[in-house]
Amino acid sequence: MVQENLFYTKDHEWARIEGGLATIGITDYAQHSLGEITFVESPSLKKQLNTHDTLAVIESSKAASDVYSPLAGEVSEINESLSSEPELINKDCYGQGWICKLKISKPDTTHLMNAKQYEEYLKSL
Amino acid sequence: MxxxxxxxxxxxxxxxxxxxxxxxxxxxxxxxxxxxxxxxxxxxxxxxxxxxxxHMAFLKIAGKGATDFLNNLLTNDVSTLKPGKARYGYLLDHSANIIDDVIVYCIAGDNFMMVANASNEQKVKDWIAKNKTGLVEIADLKDAAxxxxxxxxxxxxxxxxxxxxxxxxxxxxxxxxxxxxxxxxxxxxxxxxxxxxxxxxxxxxxxxxxxxxxxxxxxxxxxxxxxxxxxxxxxxxxxxxIEAGLPLYGHELDGDFNVSPFQAGYGWAVKLQKQNFIGKDAIAKKINPDTEVARLKFDGGKGIRPIRQFDGILNTEGICIGHVLSCAAAGDKQIVLALIKKEFNTPGKSVGVYYTARNAGHIQQGRKEKVNLGDKLTADIKGLAVERFEKF
Missing domain, CATH: 3.30.1360.120 (Probable tRNA modification gtpase trme; domain 1)
Structure with missing residues (x-):
C-alpha cells in the first residue's frame, strides 16, 4: 500500500511536506517487514538532522531497525503516543503511526521518490 | 540467492x-x-x-553395522533403542565440539532415521561419510525417488x-x-x-x-x-x-560461547559410562562448567525495548555475570536464555540486563557494543531467574 502525495526513500521512509514542515514515518512495506512493533526510540526535540541521519530506532521481536531522515531539518514535534502504543505504526503507518515532524532547512526533494516511483521500486525488490 | x-x-x-x-x-x-x-x-x-x-535433514542409517556405527557417533546410547522409540543426542568431533544435536528414530532393528538441523545438514552428512564403515548404508530420505x-x-x-x-x-x-x-x-x-x-x-x-x-x-x-x-x-x-527453554544449535549449543551439552542442561544425553563414542575423552573434561544456560523472565510488550542476543546479564550489584543467547516475547513477558555464572542461576534470584548498542548513535552516546564478564554496568531492565524448562 502506497499513498499519493508523499515522498519516499529506498529505505522505506515517507515524508509529507506541508509548508516548511515535513511529517515523517515508515511505509506499509517497512512495517510489514518488521512485524509486530514493540518499541520506538524517538528523536529528541530540536535535534538537527542531515538527510540520511538516524532519526529513530524501531524494534520488533525480530529486528532493531534504524529509520533515516529523508530530509534535513530540526525536529519540531514527536509522536508521543508511540511510547505506549508503538503498534500504531503497524495499524496506521501513514496516519496515527507518524514518527516526528521536521522543520525543513532545504525544500529540495529531488533525491526522493514520488508515489508512482516508489511503487515501481517496490516491484523491483 | x-x-x-x-x-x-x-x-x-x-x-x-x-x-x-x-x-x-x-x-x-x-x-x-x-x-x-x-x-x-x-x-x-x-x-x-x-x-x-x-527443510530439516532426514537421513536413513541402516544395515548390519548401523547400531554400532551410530552408537560410536552419538553421545547417547543407541544400543538399547527399540523399534518405535527415538532418542536425542549429540554428534561431537574429537575435540568435543558439537557438530549437531539430533534425534535418532529406530524404525526397525538395523534401520534408523536421523533428524538433524537444516543448517548443519552438509556438516552432518560429511561427518557421517568420513566415519562410516562398510556395513552401513546411508540415504537422504528427502529424496522423493x-x-x-x-x-x-x-x-x-x-x-x-x-x-x-x-x-x-x-x-x-x-x-x-x-x-x-x-x-x-x-x-x-x-x-x-x-x-x-x-x-x-x-x-x-x-x-x-x-x-x-x-x-x-x-x-x-x-x-x-x-x-x-x-x-x-x-x-x-x-x-x-525459547519460552520452553529448549536449546538451538548456534545459540544454546556451540555457537559464539561454545556452549556444551552440560552447560545447556543436557548432560543426561551424554553417556560417559558408555564404552566409547567420538569426543568422549574431550567432553569428559567439560563435566563441571562454571557457567550454564539459565532461563530468565522480564517484562515485555508495548513500549519496552526488546532484549537481544549478546546483551549483558547483571547481578544485583551491576556486575556482568553472563550474556544473552536468545530472547523471545511470550505474551507480555520476555523470556531470555542466557549463559551465566552458575551461582546466580537460582529460580527467584534477581538479575538485570544491559542493552548493548543497537546502532552507531548509541555507541556515540557511550553505550558499549560488547560487554565482558566482570564489567560494572547499570541495568536497563530488571527481571528474575526462573526454572530452566517449562512445559505447557
Missing part, C-alpha cells in the same frame, strides 16, 4: 504468507510468519499450530491429538514422549511421533513421503480448522522453544 531451495510446501507458504515474510533460512525459503508471531505462538499454547519442518522417503510436518499443541484422531482414527494422546507409531488412511501413510520443539505437552511430528506432504498439510489445516489450528512460521517456532 540462486541456490536457496524451496521445500515441498513452498507453494502453500506463498499462498498463505506475504512475499516479504518468506525468507532464506539455512538454505531454504521459509515463512517467518503467516499472520503474526504472537497469534501463532498463542495458537500452539491454546489450540495447535502446524509447522513445515520439511525412495519408497521410504520422509519429510516432517510438526503439529504442536493441545488440539493436535484430536486432529490426528480425526484424520487417521488413531489415539496418539497415549503416546509417550519420544515414541512413534504408524498411521494411515486412504491417501496418507505416515509415522506419528510424540516429539517436538515447542514445549507443548501434547505435540507431534508427522513423517510423510515428500510427494504427500502438501496433501497432509492441506488435510491438517482443513480438519483442524474447527479446532483452531493454524499454520505457524519460524518466528513462533523460535519464540515457543
Amino acid at each position: 540462486n541456490d536457496v531451495k524451496k521445500t515441498v510446501l513452498f507453494e502453500k507458504h506463498a499462498a498463505l504468507a506475504q512475499k516479504s515474510q518468506i525468507v532464506p533460512f539455512a538454505g531454504w525459503m521459509m515463512p517467518l510468519w503467516y499472520k503474526t508471531i504472537s497469534e501463532e505462538h498463542k495458537a500452539v499454547r491454546t489450540t495447535a499450530g502446524l509447522f513445515d519442518c520439511s 525412495l519408497l521410504d522417503a520422509r519429510v516432517d510436518l510438526a503439529l504442536q499443541g493441545p488440539a493436535s491429538a484430536q486432529c490426528l484422531k480425526n484424520i487417521f482414527a488413531v489415539d496418539v494422546s497415549v503416546l509417550k514422549p519420544l515414541s512413534f507409531v504408524y498411521a494411515k488412511n486412504n491417501s496418507l501413510d505416515v509415522i506419528i511421533s510424540a516429539t517436538g520443539y515447542t514445549g507443548a505437552k501434547i505435540s507431534f511430528e508427522i513423517f510423510v513421503h515428500p510427494s504427500k506432504a502438501a496433501l497432509l498439510w492441506d488435510t491438517i489445516l482443513e480438519v483442524g480448522k474447527n479446532l483452531g489450528i493454524i499454520p505457524c512460521g519460524l518466528g513462533s517456532r523460535d519464540s515457543l522453544r
Whole structure:
C-alpha cells in the first residue's frame, strides 16, 4: 500500500511536506517487514538532522531497525503516543503511526521518490 | 540467492504468507510468519499450530553395522533403542565440539532415521561419510525417488491429538514422549511421533513421503480448522522453544560461547559410562562448567525495548555475570536464555540486563557494543531467574 502525495526513500521512509514542515514515518512495506512493533526510540526535540541521519530506532521481536531522515531539518514535534502504543505504526503507518515532524532547512526533494516511483521500486525488490 | 531451495510446501507458504515474510533460512525459503508471531505462538499454547519442518535433514542409517556405527557417533546410547522409540543426542568431533544435536528414530532393528538441523545438514552428512564403515548404508530420505522417503510436518499443541484422531482414527494422546507409531488412511501413510520443539505437552511430528506432504498439510489445516489450528512460521517456532527453554544449535549449543551439552542442561544425553563414542575423552573434561544456560523472565510488550542476543546479564550489584543467547516475547513477558555464572542461576534470584548498542548513535552516546564478564554496568531492565524448562 502506497499513498499519493508523499515522498519516499529506498529505505522505506515517507515524508509529507506541508509548508516548511515535513511529517515523517515508515511505509506499509517497512512495517510489514518488521512485524509486530514493540518499541520506538524517538528523536529528541530540536535535534538537527542531515538527510540520511538516524532519526529513530524501531524494534520488533525480530529486528532493531534504524529509520533515516529523508530530509534535513530540526525536529519540531514527536509522536508521543508511540511510547505506549508503538503498534500504531503497524495499524496506521501513514496516519496515527507518524514518527516526528521536521522543520525543513532545504525544500529540495529531488533525491526522493514520488508515489508512482516508489511503487515501481517496490516491484523491483 | 540462486541456490536457496524451496521445500515441498513452498507453494502453500506463498499462498498463505506475504512475499516479504518468506525468507532464506539455512538454505531454504521459509515463512517467518503467516499472520503474526504472537497469534501463532498463542495458537500452539491454546489450540495447535502446524509447522513445515520439511527443510530439516532426514537421513536413513541402516544395515548390519548401523547400531554400532551410530552408537560410536552419538553421545547417547543407541544400543538399547527399540523399534518405535527415538532418542536425542549429540554428534561431537574429537575435540568435543558439537557438530549437531539430533534425534535418532529406530524404525526397525538395523534401520534408523536421523533428524538433524537444516543448517548443519552438509556438516552432518560429511561427518557421517568420513566415519562410516562398510556395513552401513546411508540415504537422504528427502529424496522423493525412495519408497521410504520422509519429510516432517510438526503439529504442536493441545488440539493436535484430536486432529490426528480425526484424520487417521488413531489415539496418539497415549503416546509417550519420544515414541512413534504408524498411521494411515486412504491417501496418507505416515509415522506419528510424540516429539517436538515447542514445549507443548501434547505435540507431534508427522513423517510423510515428500510427494504427500502438501496433501497432509492441506488435510491438517482443513480438519483442524474447527479446532483452531493454524499454520505457524519460524518466528513462533523460535519464540515457543525459547519460552520452553529448549536449546538451538548456534545459540544454546556451540555457537559464539561454545556452549556444551552440560552447560545447556543436557548432560543426561551424554553417556560417559558408555564404552566409547567420538569426543568422549574431550567432553569428559567439560563435566563441571562454571557457567550454564539459565532461563530468565522480564517484562515485555508495548513500549519496552526488546532484549537481544549478546546483551549483558547483571547481578544485583551491576556486575556482568553472563550474556544473552536468545530472547523471545511470550505474551507480555520476555523470556531470555542466557549463559551465566552458575551461582546466580537460582529460580527467584534477581538479575538485570544491559542493552548493548543497537546502532552507531548509541555507541556515540557511550553505550558499549560488547560487554565482558566482570564489567560494572547499570541495568536497563530488571527481571528474575526462573526454572530452566517449562512445559505447557
